[in-house]
Amino acid sequence: xxxxxxxxxxxxxxxxLNKINLEIGKNEIHTLLGVNGVGKSxxxxxxxxxSGYEIKEGKIYFEGKDITKxxxxxxAKLGITLAWQESARFEGITIEDYLSLSRKNGNxxxxxxxxKVALNPKLYLNREVNEELxxxxxxxxxxxxxxxxxxxxxxxxxxxxxxxxxxLKKIRDYILSLKERGSSVFLITHREEITEISDKISLIxxxxxxxxxxxxxxxxxxxxxxxxxxxxxxxxx
Ligand SMILES: Nc1ncnc2c1ncn2[C@@H]1O[C@H](COP(=O)(O)OP(=O)(O)O)[C@@H](O)[C@H]1O
Ligand SMILES: [Mg+2]
Numbered sequence: 001x002x003x004x005x006x007x008x009x010x011x012x013x014x015x016x017l018n019k020i021n022l023e024i025g026k027n028e029i030h031t032l033l034g035v036n037g038v039g040k041s042x043x044x045x046x047x048x049x050x051s052g053y054e055i056k057e058g059k060i061y062f063e064g065k066d067i068t069k070x071x072x073x074x075x076a077k078l079g080i081t082l083a084w085q086e087s088a089r090f091e092g093i094t095i096e097d098y099l100s101l102s103r104k105n106g107n108x109x110x111x112x113x114x115x116k117v118a119l120n121p122k123l124y125l126n127r128e129v130n131e132e133l134x135x136x137x138x139x140x141x142x143x144x145x146x147x148x149x150x151x152x153x154x155x156x157x158x159x160x161x162x163x164x165x166x167x168l169k170k171i172r173d174y175i176l177s178l179k180e181r182g183s184s185v186f187l188i189t190h191r192e193e194i195t196e197i198s199d200k201i202s203l204i205x206x207x208x209x210x211x212x213x214x215x216x217x218x219x220x221x222x223x224x225x226x227x228x229x230x231x232x233x234x235x236x237x
Contacts, residue, residue, distance in 0.1 A: 001026045001184045002047070002080075002153055007058030009042055009207075016042050018207040020058070024153070024186050029179055031187045031195045031215070033222055034204035040188045041085055043204070044157045047186070048082040049075045062153070079152030085161060085188075087138040089130050095141055096125040102145040110148075116177060117144045118170055135162045143174060147181075154178050155186045160194055172197050192219050 002024040009017040017039050024030040034040050045053040047060060049072040059068045062078055070078075090098060099110050111121040117140040127133060129141055139162055146154050160171050176197055178185050187198065195201055201218040203211040205226065211218050 001028070001063060002186070003061040004043075004047070005059040005061070007043075007046060007055060007060065009039070009046060009053065009055075010057075015207055017046070020207075020209055022202055022209060022212070024184055025199070027179060027182060027184055028199045029175060029185045029187060029197055031189065031198040031201045032204055033189060033192060033195055033201050033218065035190050035226055038204050039207045040190075040204060041157055044082055044155050044186075044188055047075075047155060048072055048080065080155070081146055081149055081151040081153070082155040083139075083142050083146050083157060083159060085157040087135065087142040089138065091128065091130050093129050094125065095119075095127050095129060095144075098129050098141065099145055099148050102148040104148065104150040108148060113144050113148045116147050116174055117141075119144070139163050147174070147178060150181055151183055153186065154183045155188070157188045158190070159187070160189065160191060168193055192222055195219055 004020055004022040007017055007020040008015065020043060032040055032043065042053065046055055049070055051072070055068050059066060061067065062075070062080065067075060067078065096110060099113055103113070110125060114121045114124060119137070119140050129138065133141070139159070143156070143159060146156070156175070159175070160168070163171070171194060175185055175187060187194070189195065195215060198215045200213060201215045202209050203218050203222055203226070211221055
């Protein structure tokens with residue numbers, strides 16, 4: 001579905017991503033696991049084609065097509081979407097408007113969509129997506145909008161971060177429901193507890209994919225080997 005080939009990202013003298021090779025299969029939950037500061041969000045921005053993350057070394061293919069030079073909006077049109085680690089605000093737009101704009105299939109009710117992220121539709125549909133919502137509430141709205149979009153590929157950057165009181169089980173159920181609806185999921189996290197639903201895990205350390213494959217094996221390796229100091233040694237160009 002999505003194939004990343006020898007992707008390298010350099011900032012100044014520092015190698016943020018070092019020849020990343022990854023394949024995310026169709027309808028697969030592929031987890032990118034790694035401690036803070038190792039390059040996970042940077043990889044998400046490269047896949048999405050965010051400004052400042054244009055690919056100079058390496059290639060990205062989506063459904064067999066070379067999308068390396070595609071803009072963010074071209075990639076979005078192909079069905080790739082990203083739920084940001086820090087959710088955005090949209091002044092003047094209600095949650096109802098926002099989800100209606102995202103909704104791909106009119107048969108999904110907005111109530112069902114909000115229930116997926118444990119927000120009570122009666123209390124939230126008319127609220128604005130502004131700073132009056134807490135960070136956790138905005139994050140849930142963003143996850144709801146990804147659900148509504150039915151993307152081919154959903155990149156979830158730390159979907160559990162900042163989500164107050166939303167249980168791990170709810171997050172896992174939410175991710176599984178994306179898969180059930182036909183999406184491939186690239187799940188980015190530093191918490192191994194959330195990775196149990198993965199079909200495959202890739203472990204990133206200091207800009208390198210150090211292991212990729214069987215979820216249990218990679219998780220065990222992470223637990224044994226990746227302490228908090230794992231990311232402290234920066235690689236220089
Ligand atoms: N715009 C930038 N300029 C310079 N360094 C950056 C920039 N963005 C991120 N970094 C550095 O890149 C590394 C990886 O960051 P990031 O991708 O956010 O990691 P993660 O998501 O795994 O926590 C960090 O060391 C961070 O300080
Ligand atoms: Mg990050």
